[in-house]
Amino acid sequence: MEPSTISDELSKRELSELGIRDDWGDSQPHVTFYTDGRGKWLKRVWAVQCSQSILIGDRCQGVAGHDGDHWCFKSDGSYFYKPHESDPRSKEIGCASVPPGNLGYRTPLEMSRHRYVNFYEDTEVTDQAEIERLEQGDVGGNESVDAPATEEQIEELRRLGRLDSDEQRARRDRASAITLSSKDFSDKSTIADIETRFDSDVDRFSNLETGQSATIDASLSMHLITEAAVRVTPEINRVLDIGCGAGNNTLKLKEIYGNSFASDLLDLSRPMLDRANERVRKAGIDTVQLWQFDFRQADLPTESYDVILAAAVLHHLRDNADWQAAFEKIWSLLKPGGSVWITDLVVHETAPIHELMWSRYSDYLEGLGGEEYRQKVFDYIAKEDSPRSVTYQLDLLRRVGFDHIELLHKNSCFAAFGAWKG
Incomplete structure (x- = not known):
């Protein structure tokens, strides 16, 4: 079921074996069906070539x-x-x-x-009318039927996250009525709004010991992701810090790694970048490149970084396409063997658990600064942020190509996790 290694020059015969027509006028995707011969069918939709x-x-x-x-x-x-x-x-x-x-x-x-030959999407055929059509051999002009899929192949697809098990589908259906899903981002802050707020908040993000006080276990999470980066990526020559703020995570990585490395600092806020630049140079990092950009728009060099850090920044992403594109970009920026480490605010997949965890966070914030401080934090989260669950992000890391994924820590609605590229 998995595609074979594809050479740079594909002959018509090879394309045909992949179930792809080498027809320049073909604007419809080719669809390949697989069956185990016992009523189970899989559907693979290939991308269309430019x-x-x-x-x-x-x-x-x-x-x-x-x-x-x-x-x-x-x-x-x-x-x-x-x-x-x-x-x-x-x-x-x-x-x-x-x-x-x-x-x-x-x-x-x-x-x-x-x-395009590497792009395809697998789903299980569950519509009974379509199954009956396929069982009768009624195959359309852009469709073909390949060798039967074995149970082992089906289980491998499920292991890779491309197919759900019957139990997973049933569980998802039961939870669908209370699943949290943000669809309307029209009232969220713009990039310019977020930049303006962070321009005036540099001092709060400049404490290496505490990190961000509004984040539960900020110091612990920062230590975990940087130590994990060092253990998984023993040779670190170049690091990208996305949403670097005042440079805390890069500084912590330098402290734990011991040696210097080239540092690319990226942030929307120029005052944040200037403070981070000053601090990391003072710590002995001489090669520093500053990127005042939205990460999604920055023309960063591909396959250039040994480590990417993204602390309290990805929650500013919006819809599914935005998240997918950002994670694909992170994958493309890493060298083979490179790793990405993330700490962030997270939501939960079902309403009761979400309410439980965020009530705990409410208590934490009230303990820090009282009811007024709690409301202030919740107001800017509602205005600026659109976080996703840990499970969503771990699944997305696998989907974009990461071979190894680890959840390092989770407390209430904050988590630390990472992945590395094989």
């Missing part, structure tokens, strides 16, 4: 509708590209070839996650 040609006879190897350059690889490993129609460079550059070793080169591994 129709843009780059050179004579060479077609873009990306998914239809992708952003960024059109591209393909030649047999010698060279990376060919043509600027996307939306890129101003498209009027000046026809196409270009970048050989391995060049600064602008993209590796096949780096681009493999964007190749």
